[in-house]
Amino acid sequence: MGQVIMHNVVSLDGFIADQNDDVGPLHEWYFSGDTPITPPNNQRPDGPEKFDHSGAGVDFKVSGASAEYVGPMWEGIGASIMGRRLFDLVNGWEGQPPAGDHVVVVSHRPKPDGWHPEASYHFVDDVTTAVATAKELAGDRTVIVNAGVVGGQALAAGLVDEVAMDVVPVVFGSGRRYFGDIDRQHLLDDPHVVIQGDRVLHLRFTVRR
Structure with a gap:
């Protein structure tokens, strides 16, 4: 099976959004370059966004270095x-994730009645079941765990293979933490991916077992 990667865009002080779930300038690098790039499912990238939740038909323009990594x-992603x-x-x-064919939602509440029955969205109660379900659905492709509370739970449970961070030079001061409520140390190896884009630094770390 493929790897499980915890991922999100993050501020220098470790936040993926402010207290109101606004990402502020964190995603500006998706639109400030000169190289067009389109998510596989032609949707906006990960993360809560205030300006357009659907993003259908939107093309992004990133730096050449970012395009070679992000594409x-x-x-x-499976x-x-x-x-x-x-x-x-x-x-x-709206049932069309930015990338990958399947989504697993960690929630004690079921899928909303009548919500996009054709979409491959699976609602489960806990992160262990979520990772097992996602890995089965993804096959040999990658499973992406969105950073935040759920991502932190997956890391704490030893279910994450790599941590991927798109670090943007902004300090939030407070907000939604990349690692959620994680409360103990976890060692990672030195980054095996270090790519400097425009207004973003792409980093990937292997999680030590």
Whole structure:
């Protein structure tokens, strides 16, 4: 099976959004470059966004360095895992995730009645079941776990193979933490991916077992 990667865009001080779930300037680098790139499912990238939850038909323009990194990463995604908070914020991208064919939602509440029955969205109670379900659905492709509370739970449970961070030079001061409520140390190896884009630094770390 493929790897399980915890991922999100993050501020220098470790936040993926402010207290109001606004990402502020965190996603500006998706639109400030000169190289067009389109998510596999032609949707906006991960994360809560205030300006357009659907993003259908939107092309992104990133730096050449970011395009060479982000494009293959998006293409390799088979399934993603998200929490109910993000699902509600983006309304599950109306059943069309930015990348991958399947989504697993960690929630004690079921899928909303009548919500896009054709979409491969699976609602489970806990992160262990979520990772197992996503890996089965993804096959040999990558499982992406959205950073935040659910991502932190997956890391704490030893279910994450790599941590991927798109670090943007902004300090939030407070907000939604990349690692959620994680409360103990976890060692990672030195980054095996270090790519400088325009207004973003792409980093990937292997989680030590």
